[in-house]
Amino acid sequence: MVMARKQATDKELADKLAAVEREGRDKPVDARELMAMVEGIVASMEGDLSPMSIKLYSELEQLAHFIQKAKSEIAQLRPDEIRDQHLPTATDELEAIVGATETATNGILNAVEQIENLTAEMPPAVAEKVSEAVTQVYESCNFQDITGQRISKVVKALQHIESKVDGLLSAFGDEMTKHRKDGASQGAPADASKQGASGDKALLNGPQLPQDAKGQADIDALFASLG
């Protein structure tokens, strides 16, 4: 009878290991499943454990607990929020900077080109000085290209981080969903830059992205609607 039960346990363990091997190709082994299997293996040994085996079991158990704790701590960092909110927001803000500096630079160039065109009507000595100043403005406008390229590099780095966080989230699977629900029930703030902010500080939103920004007409309408 003891032999029959042992054989049944062995088969059950073998089936679990086979399942883990199959699933393990697509996702990491769950720490709790690992612990259950280790316990199953130990139980199936029916008291034949050597001191070395007991030590090994203890080490494996600690390892499983450590993995579980680490996963829980990482999940509390809310990598889903980092991927879904913070990184895209940072990317949008940077792209808005590029757009704004380009618009400003073109505005400066428009004005300076008009000034340059007027040099034909100026006394030669004045025209020469104005032309020199105009040249300096052209040279200074180089900054837009340089800052644009630098920001593009940062955006690429953020996109790389985003893909890594995405991989982390895939590895976490259901555990992330659990923490997301927990976070939602605690009313976790969506904007990390404002976490802990209250009162006037909570109103410091900074410039809005062009697609989100209100125009003066919107502000006037809102202002008027407030009575």
Place this chain on the structure above:
Amino acid sequence: MSIDMHMPILIVDDYKTMLRIIRNLLKQLGFDNVEEATDGSMALTKLRDKGFSLVISDWNMEPMTGIQLLREVRADAKLKDLPFIMITAESKSENVIAAKEAGVSNYIVKPFNAATLKQKLTTILGNF
């Protein structure tokens, strides 16, 4: 021998603002026949369609970069001797070496000033 200030010059950059700046600086220097392209492949098409006397190109563009354009130009029997200036923010030694090996006529690092542009043009074209 004086140089032709009406020579056709092709400037290539994916930043419209930069094209505008280079065009304006060339205009101040007296060059009034300037055309633009926003990447290497567009530039190559223009170069093959029309005879240009000088190319001033950025490096970092898509889909065809400045260095790819340079290599295409040097590999083309009709264009291989065309003066080609690279104006780029790529300032690492390896970039300059690669451009030189590809046959660039001169290399200007952004941000640049009008005096540097004039100096490089003089080196290639002669005094003006």
